[in-house]
Amino acid sequence: xxxxxxxxxxxxxxxxxxxxxxxxxFQVRQGETTVIIGSSGTGKxxxxxxINQITPPDKGRIWLEDIEITDPKTDLNMVRSxxxxxxxxxxxxxxxxxxxxxxxxxxxxxxxxPERATEIGIEKLKLVGLEDKLHSYPAELSGGQxxxxxxARALAMSPKLILFDEPTSALDPELIGEVLNVMxxxxxxxxxxxxxxxxxxxxxxxxxxxxxxxxxxxxEEGTPEAMFNYCKNPRTREFLxxxxxxxxxxKE
Amino acid sequence: xxxxxxxxxxxxxxxxxTLVTLNLTFYFLILGFLLGIVxxxxxxxxxxxxxxxxxxxxxxxxxxVPELVLLFLFFFGSSFFRINISAFMAAVLAMGLRSAAYQxxxxxxxxxxxxxxxxxxxxxxGMSTLQSIRYVILPQALRLSIPSWANEYAVVLKDSxxxxxxGVTELLRQGRYIVARTFGNALLVYSACALIYFVxxxxxxxxxxxxxxxxxxxxxxxxxxxxxxxxxxx
Amino acid sequence: MSFPELAWSxxxxxxxxxxxxxxxxxxxxxxxxxxxxxxxxxxxYGSKLIYIFCTFFVEIFRGTPLLTQLFILYFGLPSxxxxxxxxxxxxxxxxLNSAAYQxxxxxxxxxxxxxxxxIAAYSLGMKQVQAxxxxxxxxxxxxxxxSWSNELIYLxxxxxxxxxIQAPEIISxxxxxxxxxxxxxxxxxxxxxxxxxxxxxxxxxLDLMESKFxxxxx
Numbered sequence: 001x002x003x004x005x006x007x008x009x010x011x012x013x014x015x016x017x018x019x020x021x022x023x024x025x026f027q028v029r030q031g032e033t034t035v036i037i038g039s040s041g042t043g044k045x046x047x048x049x050x051i052n053q054i055t056p057p058d059k060g061r062i063w064l065e066d067i068e069i070t071d072p073k074t075d076l077n078m079v080r081s082x083x084x085x086x087x088x089x090x091x092x093x094x095x096x097x098x099x100x101x102x103x104x105x106x107x108x109x110x111x112x113x114p115e116r117a118t119e120i121g122i123e124k125l126k127l128v129g130l131e132d133k134l135h136s137y138p139a140e141l142s143g144g145q146x147x148x149x150x151x152a153r154a155l156a157m158s159p160k161l162i163l164f165d166e167p168t169s170a171l172d173p174e175l176i177g178e179v180l181n182v183m184x185x186x187x188x189x190x191x192x193x194x195x196x197x198x199x200x201x202x203x204x205x206x207x208x209x210x211x212x213x214x215x216x217x218x219x220e221e222g223t224p225e226a227m228f229n230y231c232k233n234p235r236t237r238e239f240l241x242x243x244x245x246x247x248x249x250x251k252e
Numbered sequence: 253x254x255x256x257x258x259x260x261x262x263x264x265x266x267x268x269x270t271l272v273t274l275n276l277t278f279y280f281l282i283l284g285f286l287l288g289i290v291x292x293x294x295x296x297x298x299x300x301x302x303x304x305x306x307x308x309x310x311x312x313x314x315x316x317v318p319e320l321v322l323l324f325l326f327f328f329g330s331s332f333f334r335i336n337i338s339a340f341m342a343a344v345l346a347m348g349l350r351s352a353a354y355q356x357x358x359x360x361x362x363x364x365x366x367x368x369x370x371x372x373x374x375x376x377x378g379m380s381t382l383q384s385i386r387y388v389i390l391p392q393a394l395r396l397s398i399p400s401w402a403n404e405y406a407v408v409l410k411d412s413x414x415x416x417x418x419g420v421t422e423l424l425r426q427g428r429y430i431v432a433r434t435f436g437n438a439l440l441v442y443s444a445c446a447l448i449y450f451v452x453x454x455x456x457x458x459x460x461x462x463x464x465x466x467x468x469x470x471x472x473x474x475x476x477x478x479x480x481x482x483x484x485x486x
Numbered sequence: 487m488s489f490p491e492l493a494w495s496x497x498x499x500x501x502x503x504x505x506x507x508x509x510x511x512x513x514x515x516x517x518x519x520x521x522x523x524x525x526x527x528x529x530x531y532g533s534k535l536i537y538i539f540c541t542f543f544v545e546i547f548r549g550t551p552l553l554t555q556l557f558i559l560y561f562g563l564p565s566x567x568x569x570x571x572x573x574x575x576x577x578x579x580x581x582l583n584s585a586a587y588q589x590x591x592x593x594x595x596x597x598x599x600x601x602x603x604x605i606a607a608y609s610l611g612m613k614q615v616q617a618x619x620x621x622x623x624x625x626x627x628x629x630x631x632x633s634w635s636n637e638l639i640y641l642x643x644x645x646x647x648x649x650x651i652q653a654p655e656i657i658s659x660x661x662x663x664x665x666x667x668x669x670x671x672x673x674x675x676x677x678x679x680x681x682x683x684x685x686x687x688x689x690x691x692l693d694l695m696e697s698k699f700x701x702x703x704x
Binding site: 052138 | 602603605606607608609610611612613616620621624625628701702703704
């Protein structure tokens with residue numbers, strides 16, 4: 001069995017009186033893709049930002065391979081540089097062109113030489129099909145292109161794991177496909193990924209595991225096959241039914 | 253003599269100077285306000301030749317020439333043309349016209365941000381252009397202008413100290429007299445003047461903030477405009 | 487002497503004064519930027535103590551007339567034993583004054599850099615200092631260009647106040663000339679024209695720079 005890349009144990013997070021995460025535990029193994037689903041406001045995004053400690057959790061422990069992220073002695077910047085993050089609104093650096101967006105983390109955080117960073121940048125942008133947009137600024141790119149640059153930026157850091165926070169929900173429908181295709185290729189190439197998304201086609205195609213969250217807890221977890229065909233919880237069934245209607249989820 | 257005593261004994265003349273400073277500020281603002289509104293309306297609704305041959309050059313001129321030069325131009329210009337006006341009057345003209353050029357920009361921005369729709373709605377009720385301006389456009393524009401206007405108040409108040417240069421006995425000149433009369437500590441006396449200016453600027457801004465709150469109308473994003481106006485030294 | 491003859495004869499001296507005016511402006515705007523950026527950063531990211539100090543500085547210099555600031559520096563400081571030359575006093579006064587205004591422009595620009603930009607930087611593993619250096623500052627500098635151009639024009643105009651503490655700028659030159667020929671108004675007409683021309687050239691130049699450093703979407 002492949003080794004465990006990420007282990008989350010009993011994670012809690014509250015904002016004031018509002019308890020967003022109420023004891024989340026799960027594991028992701030190397031090369032696997034985990035898709036997290038659940039209606040909005042159930043703490044999916046908070047879970048992701050807790051994993052790379054952009055939002056510090058109140059309680060619980062997280063391990064990235066054998067490093068405990070939640071240990072106060074751990075160098076958070078080191079950890080973050082090995083966890084990629086792809087945002088709903090892309091969050092590309094507005095003042096840098098596509099290539100420089102990919103290069104910045106390499107030169108500043110990883111202290112890689114500018115020449116080498118350029119090589120890596122071009123290679124990763126090629127991988128997401130944007131080799132002809134190296135010198136375009138974010139404002140000159142479509143949403144789908146921006147999200148692909150953002151995936152290249154995450155990839156360039158050679159992360160152990162990439163977190164996707166609703167990567168397609170801010171995109172126009174006709175632009176979703178190009179981003180999903182890149183993500184499918186990535187999953188097939190053996191990248192470890194956690195994806196918050198309601199794209200069931202994507203989940204069916206590459207997910208090893210689907211987690212259904214509601215009100216800050218994991219209601220049910222299983223392979224796509226198990227979840228779509230034999231899920232036990234009526235809430236899960238209802239939710240899956242609703243999003244398959246909305247987003248489509250025909251078998252491929 | 254004790255330094256604090258000097259300030260204490262000089263206080264009446266400092267306050268007299270403060271009064272002159274406030275007087276100057278008041279006239280600058282009033283002249284600037286009245287002329288500024290006319291210029292702004294002319295800019296937005298006036299005929300093209302008026303804009304291009306009068307309003308634009310007027311604004312450009314008064315925004316490009318330093319306040320001090322304007323003061324000297326009016327002060328020495330009046331004697332050159334043998335017009336007998338006081339230094340106070342020359343200051344009011346120079347700085348009032350300068351303020352008009354700036355206030356006109358403030359009002360024009362506000363009028364333009366209200367947009368065509370309001371004008372069209374007013375006209376479709378059967379109002380004349382003048383009536384629409386009077387009852388629909390101006391009331392909204394003036395409210396929107398309050399934050400930038402607060403800036404202009406502070407600028408004008410501070411710039412009134414320049415009237416010192418042409419001999420108006422305002423606050424700073426009173427300070428100068430005290431220093432000369434008593435051989436007092438210039439640092440202390442001028443700091444006292446600075447403190448008075450600071451209080452006046454602060455009090456004025458508080459008053460305008462209060463007005464802004466009082467005349468707030470739901471749906472008017474004055475707050476947002478204030479944030480933008482932070483970026484300008486208007 | 488007719489006016490054109492007069493104008494022609496005094497032009498060299500006045501232009502000499504204009505050179506001093508420009509020197510004052512350039513030194514003051516540079517000093518203002520170098521001080522204004524740290525003050526703005528202090529107001530946005532600093533600890534409580536730093537915030538209070540920076541806010542105090544900004545409010546004092548924005549809340550009082552530049553002329554009193556110059557008087558305090560030039561006439562006031564000698565009472566505590568600090569003697570400054572007119573030029574030095576003018577540069578320091580205008581530099582500090584401009585720092586206070588520029589700090590506000592920079593602060594506005596820093597605050598308009600979106601939070602998501604910082605989150606992206608942290609997610610890549612950057613420290614706060616790195617995120618500020620590589621993400622916030624470059625964006626802030628572009629956002630601030632329009633207000634900064636404004637400030638340069640203002641400073642150019644406000645340097646005329648240095649005349650009041652006898653710095654040898656253009657108005658001082660003008661007064662010197664008119665104390666000999668008694669044609670003060672005409673001398674000031676020439677000064678006005680010089681200012682108009684310089685401001686015009688400067689604004690055109692700034693417009694050019696602005697469009698040159700534009701980045702799509704910023």
